[in-house]
Amino acid sequence: MYMKNKQPLPAVTLAAIGVVYGDIGTSPLYTLRECLTGQAGITMTQSSIFGFLSLIFWLLMLIVSIKYIGFVMRADNDGEGGILTLMSLAVRHINPRYFTITVFMGLVGGSFFYGDGVITPAISVLSAIEGLEIIEPSLDPFIIPLSIAVLTLLFVIQKKGTGSVGKLFAPVMVLWFLSLAVLGISGILKNPGVLQALNPYWALNFFLAYKGVSFFALGMVVLAVTGAEALYADMGHFGKKPIRIAWFLLVAPSLVLNYFGQGALLMTHPDAIKNPFFLLAPDWALVPLLLIATLATVIASQAVISGVFSLTRQAMRLGYLPPMRIVYTSDVESGQIYIPVVNWLLYVAVLIVIISFKHSSDLASAYGIVVTGTMALTTVLLSIVAIKNWGWKPRWGLLLMVLMLLIDIPLFAANLTKLFSGGWLPVVLGLSILLIMMTWHTERSRLLRRLREDPDALGALINSLEKSPPLRVPGTAVFMSRAPDAVPLVLLHNLKHNKVLHDRVILLTISSADAPYVHKLKRVTIEHLSPSFWRVVASYGWRETPNLEEVFYRCGQDGLRCTMSDISFFLSRDTLALDKRPWYLRMRGKLFQMLQRNALRAPDLYQIPPNRVIELGAVVKF
Incomplete structure (x- = not known):
C-alpha cells in the first residue's frame, strides 16, 4: 500500500528540486536563443x-502552473502519477466501446516518453558543454568528445544506483536555480524595461506583427516547458505538496528571471x-557557471533516464512489455531501479x-513533437478522468478539455513543421516502442485466450486425476500458470513423461493489479479445488516486485503450509508456433516470438x- 514520504516537508521539497525539475530547469540554456534564431x-x-x-512566461503559467500543478496532479493512482497511470484511471469506468482508443492514447503517450528520453540527455549536455566555445573558441572541436565522455560516465554509473549520487542532486540544483535568478536579476537591473513583457499584450502583438511566421515560431517557444510531464510522473516519489512548493517558491521565479535577464541583454547587445x-554572466564566472551547468544537465539527464526505467517497469507489470531484469539499487526506495537492457539501448x-546532429541548435528542431503530443493526450485522458472518476458534469469536463487543447493543439501543430528537419527521430523511436508494446500485449492476450479456450478443462482434469490417480510421490509441486483457469501445459507434460504426481499440487498464478500497490491482506487468494489440488493467485501492483517467499508465507497463514525448500517448481519452457494467418499478422507473431x-x-x-x-518443453500454437 502507498506510504507517504515521512521526511520533513523542507527535506522532501529540496529532494523534489533535485529530481523533478532538472529537465525544465536547464531549458534557459538554449530556449531564447532558438526562439530568436530558429x-x-x-x-x-x-x-x-x-x-x-511574454509567450514563454504565459506558457509556464498556463501549462505548468495551472494545467499540471493545478489539475493533472489531482489524478493520482494511490499516490502515483504518469501517463500510464492516467490511462489506467481513465479506463476504469469508461464505456467498453472506447476502451481500446483510450488505452491506445495512453500507450502513445508512454512510448513518446522514450523518444524524449533520448533527446533530453543529448541536447542538455551538449548545450552546457557548448559554453566552452564562449570561454575559448579554439575549444570547439572538443565539445562533442567531452559531451560523449560525460554521458558515457552517466550511463556507466547507472548500475551503481542513484542513491549516493542523488544526495548531491538537491544542493546542485538549488545552486543552479539561484544562479539562474542572480544572472537574470543582473540583466534586468541594466534594462528594467524588459519587465513590460509580462503583459500578455506583447504575446498577442507578436502574432499580429508576424502573422503566419509566428505560428511556426511556437515550435521553439515550447522548449521552455519541456519537462512538465516530470512533475506528474515523479509525484509518487515526493507527493504533490513538495513539488508545488518547489515550483512556486524557487523554480518558476528563477526561470522567469533568467529568461527576462537574457532578453534585457539582447536588447542592448544583439x-x-x-x-x-x-x-549574461561576467567573464570571471564563466568557468564556474560551465561546471554548474554541466552538473545540472547531467542531473536533468539522470531524471529522464530514471523516468524511462520507471515507465518500463510499469509497462512490464501492466503487460505491455516483456519481462526484463531489474536491479534494485536501494534497500529503502523501490523507485530506484536499474534496467541493463534499457540503459544500454538508450x-x-x-x-x-x-x-x-552535432549541435544543440540542430537538436532543438528534433525536440517538441513528442512533448506536445504527450501534453495533448494528457489533456484528453484528464477530461475522461474528471467526468468518469471525479464525477464532473460532462459539460465541465469537455470545457476543461477544450480550453487546454486550445493551447496544446497549436503547439503540437507548430512542432509538426519540424518533422522533416529532425522531429522524425523521436517520433520513429516512440512509434517503435509503441509497436513493441502493442505486439506484446495483443499476442500475449491471444496466447492466454488459447490456453483457456475450454474453461471446464481444468476442472475435468482434476476430477479425472482424483478418481484415477497416477503414482503419487511425497512433497509439494507448484505448477506456474499464466491464467488461473487455464490448464498448465507443464502439468500435462509431467504426467505424460514422468507419469507421477506429488501428494500436494499448487497451481500458482502471479497477476498484475491495476494499481501501484496491493495491500498485503489482499495479496494472496487460495482456493481448495480438490483433496490434493490448490489454486493460488498472488497479486502485485506495478511498483512491487513479486516475492515467492512472501507468497508462501501468506499461504501458511491461511492454512496452506509449505516452505520453499520443500517445493518443486514445474515451469513450462514454451516453443511458440504460429497458426496460419495473414502476412501482416504473421510478422507481428514473429516479433512476439523474438520478444518471448x-x-x-x-x-x-x-x-x-x-x-x-x-x-519441461511445450509447443504452443497461437
Whole structure:
C-alpha cells in the first residue's frame, strides 16, 4: 500500500528540486536563443524579444502552473502519477466501446516518453558543454568528445544506483536555480524595461506583427516547458505538496528571471544571441557557471533516464512489455531501479543522436513533437478522468478539455513543421516502442485466450486425476500458470513423461493489479479445488516486485503450509508456433516470438532457487 514520504516537508521539497525539475530547469540554456534564431522571417527587435518573453512566461503559467500543478496532479493512482497511470484511471469506468482508443492514447503517450528520453540527455549536455566555445573558441572541436565522455560516465554509473549520487542532486540544483535568478536579476537591473513583457499584450502583438511566421515560431517557444510531464510522473516519489512548493517558491521565479535577464541583454547587445545564457554572466564566472551547468544537465539527464526505467517497469507489470531484469539499487526506495537492457539501448541511441546532429541548435528542431503530443493526450485522458472518476458534469469536463487543447493543439501543430528537419527521430523511436508494446500485449492476450479456450478443462482434469490417480510421490509441486483457469501445459507434460504426481499440487498464478500497490491482506487468494489440488493467485501492483517467499508465507497463514525448500517448481519452457494467418499478422507473431525468446524467464523473474526448478518443453500454437 502507498506510504507517504515521512521526511520533513523542507527535506522532501529540496529532494523534489533535485529530481523533478532538472529537465525544465536547464531549458534557459538554449530556449531564447532558438526562439530568436530558429525561425526565418523574425528579426531581433524589441517587439520580437518582448513577444517571445511574454509567450514563454504565459506558457509556464498556463501549462505548468495551472494545467499540471493545478489539475493533472489531482489524478493520482494511490499516490502515483504518469501517463500510464492516467490511462489506467481513465479506463476504469469508461464505456467498453472506447476502451481500446483510450488505452491506445495512453500507450502513445508512454512510448513518446522514450523518444524524449533520448533527446533530453543529448541536447542538455551538449548545450552546457557548448559554453566552452564562449570561454575559448579554439575549444570547439572538443565539445562533442567531452559531451560523449560525460554521458558515457552517466550511463556507466547507472548500475551503481542513484542513491549516493542523488544526495548531491538537491544542493546542485538549488545552486543552479539561484544562479539562474542572480544572472537574470543582473540583466534586468541594466534594462528594467524588459519587465513590460509580462503583459500578455506583447504575446498577442507578436502574432499580429508576424502573422503566419509566428505560428511556426511556437515550435521553439515550447522548449521552455519541456519537462512538465516530470512533475506528474515523479509525484509518487515526493507527493504533490513538495513539488508545488518547489515550483512556486524557487523554480518558476528563477526561470522567469533568467529568461527576462537574457532578453534585457539582447536588447542592448544583439550580438549576444550566439549564446545569451553564458554571455549574461561576467567573464570571471564563466568557468564556474560551465561546471554548474554541466552538473545540472547531467542531473536533468539522470531524471529522464530514471523516468524511462520507471515507465518500463510499469509497462512490464501492466503487460505491455516483456519481462526484463531489474536491479534494485536501494534497500529503502523501490523507485530506484536499474534496467541493463534499457540503459544500454538508450545510451547507444543518445550517442547516435549526438554524433548525427552535432549541435544543440540542430537538436532543438528534433525536440517538441513528442512533448506536445504527450501534453495533448494528457489533456484528453484528464477530461475522461474528471467526468468518469471525479464525477464532473460532462459539460465541465469537455470545457476543461477544450480550453487546454486550445493551447496544446497549436503547439503540437507548430512542432509538426519540424518533422522533416529532425522531429522524425523521436517520433520513429516512440512509434517503435509503441509497436513493441502493442505486439506484446495483443499476442500475449491471444496466447492466454488459447490456453483457456475450454474453461471446464481444468476442472475435468482434476476430477479425472482424483478418481484415477497416477503414482503419487511425497512433497509439494507448484505448477506456474499464466491464467488461473487455464490448464498448465507443464502439468500435462509431467504426467505424460514422468507419469507421477506429488501428494500436494499448487497451481500458482502471479497477476498484475491495476494499481501501484496491493495491500498485503489482499495479496494472496487460495482456493481448495480438490483433496490434493490448490489454486493460488498472488497479486502485485506495478511498483512491487513479486516475492515467492512472501507468497508462501501468506499461504501458511491461511492454512496452506509449505516452505520453499520443500517445493518443486514445474515451469513450462514454451516453443511458440504460429497458426496460419495473414502476412501482416504473421510478422507481428514473429516479433512476439523474438520478444518471448529474449524475455526474462520465470526462474530469474521470481528468483526461484535453481535447484528447485524443473523445466519441461511445450509447443504452443497461437
